[in-house]
Each structure stands twice: as structure tokens, then as C-alpha cells.
Amino acid sequence: MAVPKRKMSRSNTRSRRAQWKTTAPHLVPCSNRACRQPKPQHVACPSCGQYDGRQVVAPA
Incomplete structure (x- = not known):
């Protein structure tokens, strides 16, 4: 190892x-379509809780 x-x-x-x-x-x-809030890519939306068209977390 150097x-x-x-x-x-x-x-x-x-x-x-x-x-x-x-x-x-x-x-x-x-x-x-009802949300359209900016979010990071490949992350569930923090405002509506959807990812890839399905509900994955409870909305905030």
C-alpha cells in the first residue's frame, strides 16, 4: 500500500x-398530477407520499 x-x-x-x-x-x-411539488429523484414525495404512482408513505 502506498x-x-x-x-x-x-x-x-x-x-x-x-x-x-x-x-x-x-x-x-x-x-x-395533483401534487407537482419539487422533490429529489428516486425518492418518495414528502408532501403527498407517492412514489412511482402508488402511495408508499402517509402524506405529511
């Missing part, structure tokens, strides 16, 4: 971590 020979300096560590970026979650409209 092991670093020397400790990475603080400036090198911070410049490497400066490239970490967050992205906004991709939201799609709910497939329920």
Missing part, C-alpha cells in the same frame, strides 16, 4: 481542500 513519505504541508492541504465544492440537489416535479 504511504506518503512526508507530511503534507498546511498550505498544500488547504489548497487541495479548496477544490471541494457542493452542488445543489437536482429536483424534479412529483409525478402525482
Whole structure:
């Protein structure tokens, strides 16, 4: 297994971590025609509780 020979300096560590970026979650409209609220893909709708056309959780 590869092991670093020397400790990475603080400036090198911070410049490497400066490239970490967050992205906004991709939201799609709910497939329920009565709801159409934005929700994450492949997740049950938090407002109506439906996923793929069927009720999977109790609506909030």
C-alpha cells in the first residue's frame, strides 16, 4: 500500500481542500398530477407520499 513519505504541508492541504465544492440537489416535479411539488429523484414525495404512482408513505 502506498504511504506518503512526508507530511503534507498546511498550505498544500488547504489548497487541495479548496477544490471541494457542493452542488445543489437536482429536483424534479412529483409525478402525482395533483401534487407537482419539487422533490429529489428516486425518492418518495414528502408532501403527498407517492412514489412511482402508488402511495408508499402517509402524506405529511
